[in-house]
Amino acid sequence: LSFDLVANVIIAGFLTGLVYGLMALGLSVIFGVVRVVNFAHGEMMTVAMYAATLLFAKFALDPFLAIAPVAVVFFILGYALQAGLINPFITRPEHSQFMLLVAVGMIVINGLLMAFGPDARSVQVDYQLDSLEFGEILVDKARLYAAGVAVVTALALYGFFRFSLTGKAIRACADNHFAAKVVGLDVKRLYALTFGLGSVCVAVAGCALTLLIDVTPSLGPYYTLLAFVIVIVGGLGSMVGALVGGVLIGVSEALAGLLIAPSAKSMLSFGLLILVLLIRPQGLFGRKS
Amino acid sequence: MKRPVVLLVIVVALALVFPWLAGPYALSVGTLILYFAYTTQAWNVMMGFAGQLSLGHSLYVGIGAYAAGALYYHYEIGPWAGLPLAIALAALTGVAIGFLAFRFGVSGVYFALLTIAFAEFTRIGFDHLSWTGGPGGMFLKVEQRETIDLLHFRGPPALYYYAMLALAVGALAFCSKLLGSRAGYYWRAIRENEDAAQALGIHVFRWKLLAVAISAGMTAISGVFFAFYYNNLFPEQIFNTSRSIEIILGSVIGGVGTLFGPIVGAAVLILLSEGVTEALAALGWAIPGSKQVIYGVVLLGVVVFLPHGIWPPLARRLGLRT
Numbered sequence: 001l002s003f004d005l006v007a008n009v010i011i012a013g014f015l016t017g018l019v020y021g022l023m024a025l026g027l028s029v030i031f032g033v034v035r036v037v038n039f040a041h042g043e044m045m046t047v048a049m050y051a052a053t054l055l056f057a058k059f060a061l062d063p064f065l066a067i068a069p070v071a072v073v074f075f076i077l078g079y080a081l082q083a084g085l086i087n088p089f090i091t092r093p094e095h096s097q098f099m100l101l102v103a104v105g106m107i108v109i110n111g112l113l114m115a116f117g118p119d120a121r122s123v124q125v126d127y128q129l130d131s132l133e134f135g136e137i138l139v140d141k142a143r144l145y146a147a148g149v150a151v152v153t154a155l156a157l158y159g160f161f162r163f164s165l166t167g168k169a170i171r172a173c174a175d176n177h178f179a180a181k182v183v184g185l186d187v188k189r190l191y192a193l194t195f196g197l198g199s200v201c202v203a204v205a206g207c208a209l210t211l212l213i214d215v216t217p218s219l220g221p222y223y224t225l226l227a228f229v230i231v232i233v234g235g236l237g238s239m240v241g242a243l244v245g246g247v248l249i250g251v252s253e254a255l256a257g258l259l260i261a262p263s264a265k266s267m268l269s270f271g272l273l274i275l276v277l278l279i280r281p282q283g284l285f286g287r288k289s
Numbered sequence: 290m291k292r293p294v295v296l297l298v299i300v301v302a303l304a305l306v307f308p309w310l311a312g313p314y315a316l317s318v319g320t321l322i323l324y325f326a327y328t329t330q331a332w333n334v335m336m337g338f339a340g341q342l343s344l345g346h347s348l349y350v351g352i353g354a355y356a357a358g359a360l361y362y363h364y365e366i367g368p369w370a371g372l373p374l375a376i377a378l379a380a381l382t383g384v385a386i387g388f389l390a391f392r393f394g395v396s397g398v399y400f401a402l403l404t405i406a407f408a409e410f411t412r413i414g415f416d417h418l419s420w421t422g423g424p425g426g427m428f429l430k431v432e433q434r435e436t437i438d439l440l441h442f443r444g445p446p447a448l449y450y451y452a453m454l455a456l457a458v459g460a461l462a463f464c465s466k467l468l469g470s471r472a473g474y475y476w477r478a479i480r481e482n483e484d485a486a487q488a489l490g491i492h493v494f495r496w497k498l499l500a501v502a503i504s505a506g507m508t509a510i511s512g513v514f515f516a517f518y519y520n521n522l523f524p525e526q527i528f529n530t531s532r533s534i535e536i537i538l539g540s541v542i543g544g545v546g547t548l549f550g551p552i553v554g555a556a557v558l559i560l561l562s563e564g565v566t567e568a569l570a571a572l573g574w575a576i577p578g579s580k581q582v583i584y585g586v587v588l589l590g591v592v593v594f595l596p597h598g599i600w601p602p603l604a605r606r607l608g609l610r611t
Binding site for chain 1: 336342344389390393394395397398399401402403405406407409410413414416417424530531534537538541545576577578579580581582584585586588589592593596
């Protein structure tokens, strides 16, 4: 077990973690504003992964270029999902919202299973096996690009929330739903917009991940759980928290896979989740509610 | 006699004679319905009565199944000794989780995610526990299935059916007793407004723990049944989050917080699931996934259009009070 090996694993985990972080960011933004936990999050990302692999198979479109059309479609789908299905559930109890999104997730995974079968699909691009060398340290190009895209997307989203008027309006809804209504904000439309933006995060993360892992319909629930872990560890509703949480989980899973056993790696994540929930329920970067 | 009592007597009487009328397939479906009716009733104690959302009830099924199963597998100790152990272990686990969560003020969605985390943690733990066979599973010995051997809970399918029927009816009676007791009133006060309940002098922490303990203990009995009915246990199967969802579905579809909702919900769901399987097979459309898509669409419809579940409007139709 050499230092180089550990360093390589940590860097790979860090970069993958940023992509996980972007996926979780979508969940975090949606929860932070709409206050609904998207239990179909991983399932949605699986759809994005399928979209990227199909675009690659049909038109030889690079997954990084596929981000543009997939993100647009996902924004529309997310907007429609919130406006049509979830908005009426805002005031319903949590178990009711849970059931709604579980049903959506169930339809999504099994729809994919019907359409594409259970076999794993992947994309092969010519730079996939390339890597940058820094002495003994190798960094996969695809992984580096994926992480870069994730960071850029997260920054863009941050800029939107920080500086644009609509972004500020959405934050106002998150801070005080009632007051936002009083000052005349169209809360339902802003919620739909938020869900659309959360779905864009999922779309970008999904397209980027197709270069790192093969996609099967059954990935959905695993990534939903992973997104929960990341977001709780980082702090539900915190944008920085989601990325840091993603990196933390990415690195710790990579290290656990190397040092303990690959099959035990998510046990570590769930352990971390339990610890954070008990000791600091608002997460590392969350505000106390 | 009052109308509800008459209806209940008719349903129970039908359930009692069912094994004589049904073939082996129908009998297994009936057993499954009762299994889910019982298990979701147990979940309902925690969520429907006390308002604590657990999304990780497969944990208690698994603990019950593995506790009784391992005793039988390793030491040939029968289910009757395993049962109290299973109940105690699951109740203790539930109390431990509840203690930590409620002490640290974890509630609502966070509590629900915590229950998933514990179930998943345990699932992966059992995958690495060679004493119970790890991911390869644990297989309980079955010497005979012809004669009834109550001591080892072995016998023909009807035995399991009646056992489950007794459990389901017992749980119904127990839950109705609970609802009418001091605990039932306290729980509903906590469910509706925890702060107000606290202000009234209810020891919220203690009563919530009691709800978790009862719910977990009841669920462990399902686990013991599962172990001796199916005779093989895999962590991946029994602790999976989708198993927890199955447990919850019956109550949500039937009506959370009601006594008969979970039973009606379980029956509707199992009949729907089996019916769709049969229909798709008959039509030759049995593509993998098609059944779950239809199932998902129906669930979506029920959640959207019947926010309180099937039972409350059905009960009104039948002229019963809910």
